[in-house]
Amino acid sequence: QVQLQQWGAGLLKPSETLSLTCAVYVGSFSGYYWSWIRQPPGKGLEWIGEINDSGRTNYNPSLKSRVTISVDTSKNQFSLKVTSLTAADTAVYYCARVHYDILTGHLGAFEIWGQDTMVTVSS
Amino acid sequence: DIQMTQSPSTLSASVGDRVTITCRASQTISKWLAWYQQKPGEAPKLLIYDASSLQSGVPSRFSGSGSGTEFTLTISSLQPDDFATYYCQQYNTYPRTFGQGTKVEIK
Numbered sequence: 001q002v003q004l005q006q007w008g009a010g011l012l013k014p015s016e017t018l019s020l021t022c023a024v025y026v027g028s029f030s031g032y033y034w035s036w037i038r039q040p041p042g043k044g045l046e047w048i049g050e051i052n053d054s055g056r057t058n059y060n061p062s063l064k065s066r067v068t069i070s071v072d073t074s075k076n077q078f079s080l081k082v083t084s085l086t087a088a089d090t091a092v093y094y095c096a097r098v099h100y101d102i103l104t105g106h107l108g109a110f111e112i113w114g115q116d117t118m119v120t121v122s123s
Numbered sequence: 124d125i126q127m128t129q130s131p132s133t134l135s136a137s138v139g140d141r142v143t144i145t146c147r148a149s150q151t152i153s154k155w156l157a158w159y160q161q162k163p164g165e166a167p168k169l170l171i172y173d174a175s176s177l178q179s180g181v182p183s184r185f186s187g188s189g190s191g192t193e194f195t196l197t198i199s200s201l202q203p204d205d206f207a208t209y210y211c212q213q214y215n216t217y218p219r220t221f222g223q224g225t226k227v228e229i230k
Contacts (some may be wrong), residue, residue, distance in 0.1 A: 044223045047221070060219075107214060122146070
C-alpha cells in the first residue's frame with residue numbers, strides 16, 4: 001500500500017523559507033502527479049501546487065510567486081519551498097498523490113495523503 | 124478561480140439519520156468533483172470521486188450525485204464514525220479549489 005511520509009521544519013520566522021519533503025514508499029512514483037495542500041488552523045483546505053515525475057508543475061496563482069515544487073525521482077521524493085513567509089502561511093501542510101485516469105488522461109482527486117506537518121510562522 | 128460553496132456549514136444529526144450535504148460550483152465542472160472526510164488531527168480521506176464513484180474501502184452508505192454545478196453527498200444511515208467535517212473539491216480547472224467544509228455534529 002502506497003504511503004507518503006513528510007517532514008520539514010515546524011517553526012519559522014517571518015521572511016524565512018519553508019522547506020518540506022514528502023517521500024513515497026511502496027508503489028510507483030512515476031506516472032503520477034504529486035501535490036501539496038495546506039490548512040490554516042481551524043480553516044479549510046487550500047491547494048498549493050503539484051508536480052509529476054518529469055518535473056512538470058502546476059501552481060496556485062495566489063502563491064505562485066513564492067512557491068517552488070521540485071522532484072527527486074532517484075529517491076521517490078518531492079519537495080515544497082515557500083519563500084518570504086508571513087503569519088498567514090501558518091498551517092498544517094499535507095502532501096498527496098493525485099489520481100490519474102489512464103483512459104482519459106484526466107488528473108483527479110487527492111487519493112492518498114501524507115500524515116501532515118504543522119508549520120508555524122512567528123517571530 | 125471556481126468557488127465551491129457547501130451547505131449547510133454545520134449539521135446536527137443522530138445515529139441512523141439520512142444526511143445530505145450540498146456543494147455548488149460557481150461555474151460548470153462536469154463530473155470532476157470529489158468529497159473528503161476529515162476528522163480532528165487527521166488528514167482528509169477521499170470518499171467519492173468523479174461526483175459519484177465510491178473510493179475503494181469506503182462504506183456503501185456514502186454516495187454522491189450531481190453534475191455541472193450542483194452536487195450532493197449522502198450518508199444513508201449515519202454511524203458514530205461519521206461525525207466529522209466533509210469537504211467537496213473540484214478538479215475541472217486550475218487552481219483546484221475546495222468548499223469551506225460541513226461539520227456533522229452529534230444531535
